Amino acid sequence: MGPMTINRQAHAATLLTNGMVLVAGGETVNGMFIQTVNSAELYNPATGTWTATGSMQGTHDHHTLTLLPNGLVLLAGTSQYYNPTNTAELYDPASGQWTVAARMNFPRTQHTATLLPSGKVLAVGGFIATAELFDSTATSAIVLLNPTKLPDRAFQFAWLNAPGSSNVVLAATNLAMPLSAWTVLGGATETSAGHFQFTDTQAANHAIRFYRVRSP
Numbered sequence: 001m002g003p004m005t006i007n008r009q010a011h012a013a014t015l016l017t018n019g020m021v022l023v024a025g026g027e028t029v030n031g032m033f034i035q036t037v038n039s040a041e042l043y044n045p046a047t048g049t050w051t052a053t054g055s056m057q058g059t060h061d062h063h064t065l066t067l068l069p070n071g072l073v074l075l076a077g078t079s080q081y082y083n084p085t086n087t088a089e090l091y092d093p094a095s096g097q098w099t100v101a102a103r104m105n106f107p108r109t110q111h112t113a114t115l116l117p118s119g120k121v122l123a124v125g126g127f128i129a130t131a132e133l134f135d136s137t138a139t140s141a142i143v144l145l146n147p148t149k150l151p152d153r154a155f156q157f158a159w160l161n162a163p164g165s166s167n168v169v170l171a172a173t174n175l176a177m178p179l180s181a182w183t184v185l186g187g188a189t190e191t192s193a194g195h196f197q198f199t200d201t202q203a204a205n206h207a208i209r210f211y212r213v214r215s216p
Contacts, residue, residue, distance in 0.1 A: 025060035155203035
């Protein structure tokens with residue numbers, strides 16, 4: 001078994017559906033100081049090697065990682081230099097990317113997180129005598145990712161959703177417009193399982209434009 005890409009303590013690990021092991025966050029020694037990190041890496045049992053994957057949105061230690069039924073990984077909590085937080089993130093093994101998830105109701109560190117048969121995750125304790133549930137089956141807001149202005153002045157963006165789901169892109173020049181008045185631009189391209197992309201070829205014709213994704 002080869003060494004990890006960096007030294008870690010107070011990190012978290014979970015087995016993915018593809019047989020790889022995800023290790024994320026923790027603390028590493030930087031000179032004479034201990035530093036909380038946002039890096040993550042994957043262990044391949046077949047080769048005994050470690051490779052870096054996408055970095056988390058924030059730094060985390062003394063947190064939890066829970067594999068969800070949809071294949072994503074929920075990260076919850078951190079000590080954040082001995083100050084518990086209620087932050088959470090989701091890791092997508094298909095893209096190696098992390099996105100911000102809904103915050104917990106209470107700050108937690110050194111807590112436990114358990115996947116229940118219902119698909120919900122039970123978070124308990126963490127220097128606080130409370131418990132709460134994260135519903136991985138609930139419909140969540142779609143967050144647009146990687147906005148890019150193309151050379152021909154078209155505008156392209158991506159997002160994550162359930163594989164094979166229906167996704168319709170709408171646009172408006174004013175956020176205050178009722179949803180019924182938004183213009184339907186069309187469907188999206190599923191570039192890989194659960195990853196969707198849309199290119200607005202008419203973006204150059206508008207000084208400002210807002211987008212929504214409707215997914216039944």
